[in-house]
Amino acid sequence: MPLPSRQTLLPFLRWLPNTTRRSLGNDLLVGLTGAILALPQSIAYALIAGLPPEYGLYAAILPVIIACLWGSSWHLICGPTAAISIVLFTSVSPLATPGSADFVALVLLLTFLAGVFQWLLGLLRFGALVNFVSHSVVLGFTLGAAVVIALGQLPNLLGIQIPSQPTALDTLLNIGQHLGESDWRALLLTLFTLGLSLLIRRLWPRAPALLLGISAGSLLVFLLPEQAAGIALVSAFEGQLPPFSPLTFKLSNILQLLPAAVACGMLGLVISLSIARALASKSQQFLDANQEVRAQGLSNMFGPWFSGSLSAGSFTRSALNLQAGARSPLAGVCSALLVALFAVFGARLIAHIPLPCMAASILLICWGLIDIAGVKALYRVSRSEFLVMLLTLLATLLLELQTAIYAGVLASLFFYLKRTSQPRVKVWQEGEEELLRVEGSIFFGACQYLQQLLQRSHGERVVIDAHHVNFIDYAGVEMLHQEARRLLAQNRSLILRRARPQVIEEIHKLEGAEHCPVQFED
Numbered sequence: 001m002p003l004p005s006r007q008t009l010l011p012f013l014r015w016l017p018n019t020t021r022r023s024l025g026n027d028l029l030v031g032l033t034g035a036i037l038a039l040p041q042s043i044a045y046a047l048i049a050g051l052p053p054e055y056g057l058y059a060a061i062l063p064v065i066i067a068c069l070w071g072s073s074w075h076l077i078c079g080p081t082a083a084i085s086i087v088l089f090t091s092v093s094p095l096a097t098p099g100s101a102d103f104v105a106l107v108l109l110l111t112f113l114a115g116v117f118q119w120l121l122g123l124l125r126f127g128a129l130v131n132f133v134s135h136s137v138v139l140g141f142t143l144g145a146a147v148v149i150a151l152g153q154l155p156n157l158l159g160i161q162i163p164s165q166p167t168a169l170d171t172l173l174n175i176g177q178h179l180g181e182s183d184w185r186a187l188l189l190t191l192f193t194l195g196l197s198l199l200i201r202r203l204w205p206r207a208p209a210l211l212l213g214i215s216a217g218s219l220l221v222f223l224l225p226e227q228a229a230g231i232a233l234v235s236a237f238e239g240q241l242p243p244f245s246p247l248t249f250k251l252s253n254i255l256q257l258l259p260a261a262v263a264c265g266m267l268g269l270v271i272s273l274s275i276a277r278a279l280a281s282k283s284q285q286f287l288d289a290n291q292e293v294r295a296q297g298l299s300n301m302f303g304p305w306f307s308g309s310l311s312a313g314s315f316t317r318s319a320l321n322l323q324a325g326a327r328s329p330l331a332g333v334c335s336a337l338l339v340a341l342f343a344v345f346g347a348r349l350i351a352h353i354p355l356p357c358m359a360a361s362i363l364l365i366c367w368g369l370i371d372i373a374g375v376k377a378l379y380r381v382s383r384s385e386f387l388v389m390l391l392t393l394l395a396t397l398l399l400e401l402q403t404a405i406y407a408g409v410l411a412s413l414f415f416y417l418k419r420t421s422q423p424r425v426k427v428w429q430e431g432e433e434e435l436l437r438v439e440g441s442i443f444f445g446a447c448q449y450l451q452q453l454l455q456r457s458h459g460e461r462v463v464i465d466a467h468h469v470n471f472i473d474y475a476g477v478e479m480l481h482q483e484a485r486r487l488l489a490q491n492r493s494l495i496l497r498r499a500r501p502q503v504i505e506e507i508h509k510l511e512g513a514e515h516c517p518v519q520f521e522d
Contacts, residue, residue, distance in 0.1 A: 039211060042060040049080070058306065058307040059310075061241075061343070063311040065332075066303070070291075074285055077321050083145040108309065116301060118297030119293075141392050144168075147168060149362060150363055156190075159182060196216050197212070213364075214357045217357035218353050222352060232356075235351070239347030240344060268313075269293055275315050385415070395407040427457075433463050436463070450479065463496075463521075467500075484518045495520070
């Protein structure tokens with residue numbers, strides 16, 4: 001086996017030498033725009049995940065740099081995301097108190113395990129495995145995650161404190177029991193921040209609406225200290241680069257986190273590759289899915305050693321990267337480096353942000369996750385996929401989120417197998433021949449359905465037009481032999497017409513060409 005080349009081990013060598021002063025300046029400007037967008041989002045996602053706010057910034061530094069340098073996409077930007085953050089929270093909160101040192105350690109361990117799973121998939125060139133998580137599952141999960149995240153922010157919006165709950169339904173019931181403790185000032189501050197952010201987004205679509213809305217709300221609290229007394233603020237932290245965080249590999253923790261790590265890893269890959277493919281189609285770029293999978297794995301394997309929680313593709317930041325004219329992945333690297341500068345020199349500013357303002361920004365993010373047009377299109381195109389989306393949505397609201405992902409995948413596979421177990425068959429009569437045109441594979445799942453059709457036939461010559469049969473397994477071969485022998489006993493015959501060579505070869509393997517009861521015609 002030939003040794004991998006330098007460009008395989010260090011894929012950024014393919015494009016980095018082509019960087020010019022002009023393209024670097026352009027990518028730096030695009031990176032600045034991305035960093036401005038990343039700052040409020042990263043802090044918000046850390047709070048969603050139950051982590052201290054600085055961990056959102058840490059996750060937007062080293063993991064982003066690694067994913068950009070080792071990935072295949074020119075424009076994909078990774079980092080903390082809303083869906084990943086809520087899965088992290090629901091996976092780890094039953095094991096440790098959110099925000100505590102134990103909670104942070106478990107989140108980082110889960111991130112490392114998810115990264116190893118992703119990297120192995122890419123190493124084994126199983127990148128296509130993420131295709132088994134259908135678009136309907138992702139759509140239903142994203143809708144459910146938006147609702148779960150929004151419900152999780154209601155306590156900050158109402159100025160009340162309640163313990164974390166494992167499901168959205170439990171959260172809603174718990175909030176209902178504490179509505180009498182609501183602080184109207186927190187609610188008004190949330191509405192002010194939310195309204196201003198929406199107004200800015202409407203009047204100046206390119207402006208950083210989240211950042212400006214949070215800044216205005218924070219300034220209002222600062223200018224009215226007496227009226228705003230008692231409103232909770234984001235926890236202060238010391239400005240520094242991402243600190244080294246040695247991981248503790250305790251077997252019991254690994255076994256507890258492994259199912260969630262696989263779910264998070266798959267979800268992250270589905271999100272990242274979906275975004276990367278959409279951007280590649282617009283930029284006319286060739287995308288190496290397995291290289292992108294390996295890059296995602298590397299970013300999540302090395303990120304937690306430097307306090308970075310699980311990262312995945314961000315549609316908002318990636319689309320901005322493309323629209324702003326990024327020339328290379330250096331735009332993402334520049335964005336991460338600028339976030340690092342803020343983590344060092346701007347940490348004190350974060351301690352002045354009220355939690356109701358952060359709740360408003362998170363609600364705005366949740367609204368952006370709701371794809372109404374996608375839901376309508378799915379309903380028009382496929383009712384079965386729409387049902388999968390609804391089942392995933394309900395599972396997301398009623399179950400823990402990693403369980404909801406598995407439930408959605410199983411529902412999607414169930415409907416897929418149901419469709420393939422009843423391939424399209426057209427039946428018609430031509431004299432003594434009864435013809436069956438089979439459009440699909442003859443495999444174990446479809447054998448019973450096809451055998452019933454053959455047993456209902458009455459022609460002297462039962463002809464299967466197998467031109468559209470691409471695959472046949474052992475169960476299918478055995479079924480055809482069994483039906484051919486049954487027809488021979490009745491002085492009738494079973495004939496495969498226009499069968500592909502690989503199908504004929506598989507059928508002959510059972511008893512050999514000389515003793516095969518099935519006849520073949522061109």
